[in-house]
Amino acid sequence: MEDEKTHCSDGEGCRRILEAAENLFADKGFDAASMNAIAARAGISKANIYHYFPNKDALYLAVLRAASGNLRALLAEAVASHGSVTEVLRHFAKSHLEALLERPRLVRLVWREVLEKGAPRARELAEQGFAGVFSALVDILVVGQERGELRPDFDPALVASLLIGANVFFFQARDILRHYPPVHFADDPAAYDEGLVDLLLRGLEAAHGGQPNPVR
Amino acid sequence: MEDEKTHCSDGEGCRRILEAAENLFADKGFDAASMNAIAARAGISKANIYHYFPNKDALYLAVLRAASGNLRALLAEAVASHGSVTEVLRHFAKSHLEALLERPRLVRLVWREVLEKGAPRARELAEQGFAGVFSALVDILVVGQERGELRPDFDPALVASLLIGANVFFFQARDILRHYPPVHFADDPAAYDEGLVDLLLRGLEAAHGGQPNPVR
DNA sequence: CAAGCAACCGACCAGACGGTCAGCCTCATT
DNA sequence: AATGAGGCTGACCGTCTGGTCGGTTGCTTG
Structure with missing residues (x-):
């Protein structure tokens, strides 16, 4: 039963x-x-x-359920937070992307489900894996804002989406990025995320020793 | 013949x-x-x-060829540059995302080809559409750096990838972002890109009236 | 030993698939 | 009026699909 x-x-x-x-x-x-x-x-x-x-659908569902669980567990490690908010952020970006690259089949399997418009076979399942990471990252950013380590005048959800999106895009487009001359980071995900977080922190970090001036 | x-x-x-x-x-x-x-x-x-x-493959190829051409034409408008570099950047982000959202079928068709590992049916074709936008954006950023409007110490290719990636991700994940409480921009792509570019420019803009301090 | 049950298989089914073919219709050229 | 070529079709082909069925192992329980 x-x-x-x-x-x-x-x-x-x-x-x-x-x-x-x-x-x-x-x-x-x-x-x-x-x-x-x-x-x-x-x-x-x-x-x-x-x-x-x-039947075939049940098999697919079982595969997706397992994959979704594994992927969620894998990504959960990325949001383990310790140290200052900026450190946590750097750690998140790096290990999130590493997790994606470590198990490409899992990611493709789950993400395919997100992209499929025609059949909502198991959208919820795929979304769950996303939900955990996303809200955990938002929490990190909110804490950073409350502590005063980060500017209070940006939207945490937007930054979370941007960060995760950048990693997902790197994962997806890696192969075609690889043979563009100006791209030197296709085989060095750590460098990618380092540059990425550096870039963001410039805008995210509260100005050292001064009150933050509002955007615009 | x-x-x-x-x-x-x-x-x-x-x-x-x-x-x-x-x-x-x-x-x-x-x-x-x-x-x-x-x-x-x-x-x-x-x-x-x-x-x-x-045969079926030829039909698919023809469809993809047409779609790729249309998509490229659509995206080409996004990189029409006029005004200051920061204005061009804002315009690019906005109209690039608008172009994606305007013809979702075209994008899904072409992007599916990028994601497919098994069959390199027409990877090149899909990549061509990507190439134009990517290198055009890199050019914009390089010009911005040469003019002194943008910091010289970031990697243009990285920023281009980040920007395009953020838009592609928004396009892909829009539906699942929509029902997350902290996300308020799922139905307002203009707001998304505005916030996004604001965020980046904080880090990209040369410090007003002072020589830029190096990253790290 | 006998019963029972899960694991496993070869053979099979109806239907859908990609693809072919002989032929019909229309219409411009001669 | 005859011709021939292109647009178009219904009927058909072999193959493969998801799925079923009867039956054979081999281990466990009484």
């Missing part, structure tokens, strides 16, 4: 199914990843997949 | 095929958009599509 139908999480065979499905779904998308291909990749028969999962 | 096989660009019927295909490819992706569905949407028979295009 509890495990419904997806009584997975135990069997060895089941793990291989999920693993194979994750790879194929992430690489090719839902439609292009056939059950035959998944079965072959997992080294089992197709019929056996249907012993564990009632 | 010139038009190879895709002798389109004339017939009325052909235009409808391309239009229907663009819609379906953009909404559902290559695999999920069937030739039957495209034909139905275009109001013609499936066989007729094969009168104009040798």
